[in-house]
Every structure is written in structure tokens, then in C-alpha cells.
Amino acid sequence: xxDILWLTMRRMRLPLIVLLIVYFGSVFLVxxxxxxxxxxxxxxxxxxxxxxxxxxxxxxIGFGEIPEPFTAQQRMLVLAIILPNVVAWLYSIGAILGLFxxxxxxxxxxxxxxxxRVRWLGEPFFIVIGCGNTGSLVVRGLLRRGLQAVILEKDxxxxxxxxxxxxxxxxxxxxxDTTRRENLELSGLESADCRGVIVxxxxxxxxxxxxxxxxxxxxxxxxxxxxxxQQTSDNMKSFGTxxxxxxxxxFAERLYLALTSPIKYLVQDWLISxxxxxxxxxxxxxxGRWIVCGAGRFGAxxxxxxxxxxxxxxxxDVRESRLKGYDRAVVGRGTEAHTLQxxxxxxxxxxxxxTGDDIDNLSIIMTARELNSRLFxxxxxxxxxxxxxxxxxxxxxxxxxxxxxARRILAIATTPLLQTFLQHLITQDEDxxxxxxxxxxxxxxxxxxxxxxxxxxxxxADGVRLAREDGIRLQLSxxxxxxxxxxxxxxxxxxxxxxxxxxxxxxxxxxxxxQEGDRLLFSGRGQARREMFWGLTDANALVxxxxxxxxxxxxxxxxxxxxxxxx
Amino acid sequence: xxxxxxxxxxxIVLALTLNFGFFVGEIDNPAHHxxxxxxxxxxxxxxxxxxxxxxxxxxxxxxxxTSLVAxxxxxxxxxxxxxxxxxxxxxxxAQVMAHVVSLSGGALLANLVSVTLLVAETVSVRR
Numbered sequence: 001x002x003d004i005l006w007l008t009m010r011r012m013r014l015p016l017i018v019l020l021i022v023y024f025g026s027v028f029l030v031x032x033x034x035x036x037x038x039x040x041x042x043x044x045x046x047x048x049x050x051x052x053x054x055x056x057x058x059x060x061i062g063f064g065e066i067p068e069p070f071t072a073q074q075r076m077l078v079l080a081i082i083l084p085n086v087v088a089w090l091y092s093i094g095a096i097l098g099l100f101x102x103x104x105x106x107x108x109x110x111x112x113x114x115x116x117r118v119r120w121l122g123e124p125f126f127i128v129i130g131c132g133n134t135g136s137l138v139v140r141g142l143l144r145r146g147l148q149a150v151i152l153e154k155d156x157x158x159x160x161x162x163x164x165x166x167x168x169x170x171x172x173x174x175x176x177d178t179t180r181r182e183n184l185e186l187s188g189l190e191s192a193d194c195r196g197v198i199v200x201x202x203x204x205x206x207x208x209x210x211x212x213x214x215x216x217x218x219x220x221x222x223x224x225x226x227x228x229x230q231q232t233s234d235n236m237k238s239f240g241t242x243x244x245x246x247x248x249x250x251f252a253e254r255l256y257l258a259l260t261s262p263i264k265y266l267v268q269d270w271l272i273s274x275x276x277x278x279x280x281x282x283x284x285x286x287x288g289r290w291i292v293c294g295a296g297r298f299g300a301x302x303x304x305x306x307x308x309x310x311x312x313x314x315x316x317d318v319r320e321s322r323l324k325g326y327d328r329a330v331v332g333r334g335t336e337a338h339t340l341q342x343x344x345x346x347x348x349x350x351x352x353x354x355t356g357d358d359i360d361n362l363s364i365i366m367t368a369r370e371l372n373s374r375l376f377x378x379x380x381x382x383x384x385x386x387x388x389x390x391x392x393x394x395x396x397x398x399x400x401x402x403x404x405x406a407r408r409i410l411a412i413a414t415t416p417l418l419q420t421f422l423q424h425l426i427t428q429d430e431d432x433x434x435x436x437x438x439x440x441x442x443x444x445x446x447x448x449x450x451x452x453x454x455x456x457x458x459x460x461a462d463g464v465r466l467a468r469e470d471g472i473r474l475q476l477s478x479x480x481x482x483x484x485x486x487x488x489x490x491x492x493x494x495x496x497x498x499x500x501x502x503x504x505x506x507x508x509x510x511x512x513x514x515q516e517g518d519r520l521l522f523s524g525r526g527q528a529r530r531e532m533f534w535g536l537t538d539a540n541a542l543v544x545x546x547x548x549x550x551x552x553x554x555x556x557x558x559x560x561x562x563x564x565x566x567x
Numbered sequence: 568x569x570x571x572x573x574x575x576x577x578x579i580v581l582a583l584t585l586n587f588g589f590f591v592g593e594i595d596n597p598a599h600h601x602x603x604x605x606x607x608x609x610x611x612x613x614x615x616x617x618x619x620x621x622x623x624x625x626x627x628x629x630x631x632x633t634s635l636v637a638x639x640x641x642x643x644x645x646x647x648x649x650x651x652x653x654x655x656x657x658x659x660x661a662q663v664m665a666h667v668v669s670l671s672g673g674a675l676l677a678n679l680v681s682v683t684l685l686v687a688e689t690v691s692v693r694r
Contacts, residue, residue: 010621
């Protein structure tokens with residue numbers, strides 16, 4: 001703000017001086033020429049009247065001649081001074097307007113406004129760098145979970161469009177060169193409220209630069225970066241980027257999971273879906289020969305996974321150089337029927353439309369379906385704008401690049417224990433997955449769950465401390481108890497992980513005890529979450545339910561109660 | 568020979584001299600204090616203030632402050648005089664004149680400080 005004030009003052013010096021000289025000169029001149037009244041006697045024009053007249057004349061308001069109608073001499077004077085005066089005023093006003101329209105000035109204004117909004121956020125926030133399709137999904141997810149975001153984006157058009165949308169109206173956003181350190185610092189990197197930096201630009205190299213800058217400036221701050229090339233991913237991991245998200249690798253892993261263990265895939269999908277959406281039905285990609293169209297970044301990873309799982313496949317790609325090393329390969333785009341027939345589509349069980357162009361992929365899907373209507377279709381979608389088209393094409397599994405990255409980022413950034421649970425799920429056997437599936441199914445009623453963390457520390461731990469004082473043992477089922485019902489009804493949620501120090505218990509039993517400092521990850525309906533936090537704030541209710549007796553409130557009564565217990 | 572520096576010093580010193588010229592004389596005698604000189608002092612003081620805009624150093628800030636003080640006092644003096652002359656029943660009495668001149672005296676001190684700072688700045692510049 002200071003900068004702008006000084007800038008304005010400097011620019012306005014010359015206009016103001018010109019204005020002052022012309023104005024005061026005119027006042028003196030008008031005051032020195034006498035007028036005549038109606039009887040012809042000379043009347044002195046005082047300073048007040050002179051100032052009044054000159055001001056009204058030069059701002060082009062023009063009330064009239066005072067105190068008496070002017071003599072010819074006065075009118076000649078006015079003719080002489082009227083033009084310089086009006087021009088001086090217009091020049092001054094023009095200079096101010098010019099200053100406000102100056103792009104440099106406006107840029108300074110925007111930056112200082114942005115910095116101020118970031119300073120005054122007052123809540124934990126994430127810095128999101130790059131707000132294209134993926135970035136805006138991430139910001140929306142963060143806002144929905146009650147976290148704030150600060151956006152840095154290269155393209156001014158995008159930032160302008162963001163400011164027009166309702167949901168993003170309160171999010172501070174700045175269009176600037178995102179790789180520069182001073183812009184990162186302006187966006188609150190040094191602030192204590194900053195919980196992490198999420199890097200989701202389109203350019204891998206820029207992502208790398210930003211990740212390095214952030215890690216150097218604040219090594220302890222979590223950085224989640226998107227990368228689409230193996231080289232960049234390795235580079236990022238080498239200097240300690242906390243999470244590197246490669247959408248193609250993630251999708252390939254998930255398809256592999258779907259092929260090898262549909263139940264694990266289903267549970268994982270349920271846990272990372274957007275809260276409130278309909279739960280997916282179990283997916284059973286068939287075993288048999290697959291056709292993979294497109295062997296670029298996406299296709300290559302899919303092919304690795306197919307090879308791992310031992311399924312036979314045929315590769316179709318436009319570029320022959322990419323087809324080296326594969327036994328069964330066909331050169332072609334895959335959008336024409338004859339290419340697919342050459343690849344043996346009649347006896348294939350599934351097809352992967354993984355080229356870099358959305359329209360090509362759609363064409364592949366439609367052609368393939370015509371030739372073999374029972375195919376399992378996996379499609380790659382690059383552009384967010386083509387959502388409606390891909391929905392209409394009804395592929396069994398659609399890899400939406402932005403969605404994959406955004407969901408993974410949101411899961412890691414907002415509920416840290418979730419990642420741990422999902423990794424555990426994958427490494428365990430089918431029984432564990434079946435158990436989780438059954439538990440979730442019983443509480444979720446067809447809608448995707450919300451995830452929340454209960455940290456038994458500080459205020460939240462009042463109940464636990466109270467119980468320990470009085471020698472009562474609190475267990476998990478007490479926490480899950482529905483405080484509103486008098487019978488033993490449980491809230492519709494499942495405890496996925498209980499973390500105590502370095503130990504972790506997955507899917508703890510209801511009889512598992514609770515201690516101060518425990519962290520619990522729950523998954524369930526939104527209502528359950530509210531109820532649970534409500535229950536936690538009332539220490540007495542929690543302990544009361546555990547013992548079956550309701551402890552008196554108030555220190556004095558409790559002391560009396562304890563005396564009674566002892567006797 | 569920097570024209571900007573000449574203009575800067577010129578206006579600051581002119582403001583001081585005009586102000587002093589107006590101030591000199593019996594404090595309550597209207598014959599000793601001319602209205603035109605007060606007007607001129609006010610005008611030049613405002614110009615000098617505008618010239619001091621934009622200097623972000625400590626010295627610049629203090630000079631701007633003193634100029635603003637002088638402007639304020641002179642403006643009040645002019646308004647008091649104008650009010651007494653045009654609006655009030657008694658016109659410009661000795662008492663009113665004394666008010667006006669003492670306000671301009673205050674402005675004189677502020678202008679004096681301003682000029683002193685200018686001199687100090689000039690002396691400290693090594694040639």
C-alpha cells in the first residue's frame with residue numbers, strides 16, 4: 001500500500017504544481033481588478049469572492065458573475081485566464097486517471113492486494129500452484145473440506161475467470177511467473193499457517209523448479225508435485241519432494257489392482273471417491289487377450305502392468321519405433337476398423353484406448369464396440385472439457401488425468417493416515433479387504449464416505465483424561481456410540497486406523513482402549529462425523545456412557561462423588 | 568547546475584521569505600499585514616509542499632511533514648481572515664488580526680525548520 005501511495009505522489013507533482021500556480025495566479029488577478037455595482041461605484045472583489053469565482057470557473061461548473069455583473073475589464077481578464085485554468089484541471093485529472101490505467105501501477109496494486117489477503121487469511125491454507133483443470137479440482141476439494149487455498153497461476157485469463165466464479169471468489173489468486181521465488185514468498189510460503197505446497201502446472205520442468213525452490217526455502221513444508229515423466233519423478237524424489245503424483249502410473253497401478261484383486265480395487269475406490277457421490281459397483285475386468293492402442297507415456301505403463309500380470313496383449317501404435325520389443329504389434333492408429341481387425345479384436349476381451357488425443361480415443365472406442373460389443377473398454381481422457389463425450393461413450397473405466405491427480409492430492413493433503421491404510425490394504429491378503437468391504441458396506445448405504453481424523457490431544461482429550469483420573473477405561477465402542485440414542489446404537493462409521501506413537505492398528509476392534517495422544521482415522525457418513533465431534537466436546541457424556549453412570553458436572557460435586565466411591 | 572534543485576530551493580526559500588514578510592509588523596494592526604502577501608505565502612507554500620512529494624528518505628519525510636504543517640497554519644489563517652471579513656458582524660478587528668498573524672507565525676517556524684533541513688542537506692553533500 002505504501003508503494004502505491006509514493007508512486008501516486010511522484011506522478012502527481014507536476015500536474016499539481018501547474019494547477020496551484022495557475023489557480024493562485026488567477027485568484028490574485030481577479031481580486032486585483034475592481035468591479036462596479038449597479039450605481040456605478042467601484043467595488044473591490046475580495047479574496048473570498050475571487051477564490052469562489054475562480055474555483056467554480058475552472059472546474060467548469062460556472063454559476064455566475066459575483067458580486068455584481070462584471071465590467072468589460074473584468075470580462076477581458078476572465079477570458080484570458082479561463083483556458084489555462086480549465087486545461088490545468090483537466091491535466092491533473094487526466095494524470096490521475098492515466099496513473100490508475102497504467103498496467104504497471106495496476107500490477108503493483110494487484111500484488112499488494114493479494115499479499116494483504118494472504119496475510120489476513122488467518123486459517124490453515126495450502127498454496128496451489130497452477131490452476132488449470134487439475135488445480136481447480138484440488139482447490140474445490142480443499143474448500144469443501146474446510147481448508148483454505150492460495151492460488152498462483154501463470155495465465156491472467158484463467159485468474160480472471162476464477163475470480164468470476166462464486167466458489168472461488170474468496171480465494172486469493174495471483175497471475176504471475178510461478179517459478180520465481182518472490183512470488184512464492186508473496187503467496188505466504190513463510191507463513192505459519194501454510195500447511196503445504198501443491199504443484200500442478202502443465203509443465204513438468206516448471207513443477208520441478210518450483211518443488212526445488214520450495215524445498216530449499218522451507219525444507220519441512222510438505223510438497224505434493226505432479227509429474228508425468230519418469231525422469232522428472234525420479235529427480236523430484238531425489239531431493240525429498242514428499243509426494244510425486246504421476247497420473248499415468250497411478251492409473252496403471254489401479255488397473256493392475258482391478259485385474260488382480262477386484263475387491264481391493266473396490267474398497268480403494270470407495271475410500272477415495274468424492275464424498276456423497278454414488279458408490280461404484282464392483283468392477284471385473286476380464287482375463288484374456290487385451291488390445292492396447294497407443295504406446296506413449298500412458299500406454300507404456302499399462303503395458304508394463306499387463307506384462308506383470310501375465311496377460312497376453314497386442315499393441316497398436318502409429319509410430320513403429322514405439323512398438324519395438326513387443327511380440328504382437330500392429331502399426332496403425334486404431335481408429336480404423338481394419339487396424340483393429342488385424343490386431344485380432346474379435347477374440348479380444350478388452351481394449352485400452354490410450355492415445356494422446358481424446359477424439360482418437362473416442363473413435364477407437366466406437367469402432368471397437370461395433371466390431372466386438374462385449375469388450376471391456378478402458379479409455380484415457382486428457383481434456384476436462386470432453387467429460388460429456390466420454391460419459392456418453394460409456395467406457396467401463398475412464399482415466400481422467402485431472403481427476404486422478406486431484407483425488408490423490410486431496411487424499412494425501414487432507415487425511416494423512418489414509419495413504420497408510422491404502423498401502424496396508426494393498427499389501428494384505430483378500431480377507432482383510434473383504435472385511436473392510438463388509439464393514440463399509442454396512443454403514444455407507446450406497447454413498448461415498450467422508451474421512452476424518454480424531455486427534456485425542458488438547459481439548460479433544462478431556463474425556464480421556466477425565467476417565468483416566470477416575471480409573472475408568474475408555475474404549476473405541478464408546479467413541480462410536482451414538483450420543484443421541486439411549487439404546488446402544490452406533491454411529492454409521494468405521495474406524496480404519498488407530499495410530500499410537502509409532503504403532504498402528506488397522507481396523508481396531510470396538511474393545512480397543514483409547515489413550516491420550518491417539519490418532520484415529522474414521523470413514524463414514526457426514527452426519528456421523530458431526531455427531532462424533534459433538535460427543536467429544538462433552539467429556540462427561542463420553543465417560544458416563546462408559547461407566548453407565550453419569551458423572552456429576554462441576555469439580556466440587558465430582559470430589560464428593562469420588563469420596564462416596566471410596567467409602 | 569541542476570534546474571530541478573534550483574527550483575526546489577527557490578520555492579522553499581521563497582515560501583519562508585513571503586511568510587516572514589507577512590508576519591513582520593505589529594501583531595494586531597491590520598495596516599501592517601497585507602492580504603496579498605498572505606495569499607502569496609499560502610500559494611508558494613503549497614507549491615513547495617508538492618515539490619517535496621515522492622522522496623522516501625528520512626530527511627524527505629521530515630521536510631514534507633514541516634511543509635504540511637506550514638500549509639495547515641497558513642490555510643487556517645486565510646480562512647479566519649476570510650470568515651471575519653465576509654461573514655462575521657464585527658469585521659476584521661484587532662483581535663482577529665492578532666489570531667491571523669500568530670497563525671502565520673507558527674507557519675513561519677515550520678518553514679524555518681524546512682529551510683534549515685535544506686541547508687543541512689546541502690552542506691552534507693560532498694562535492
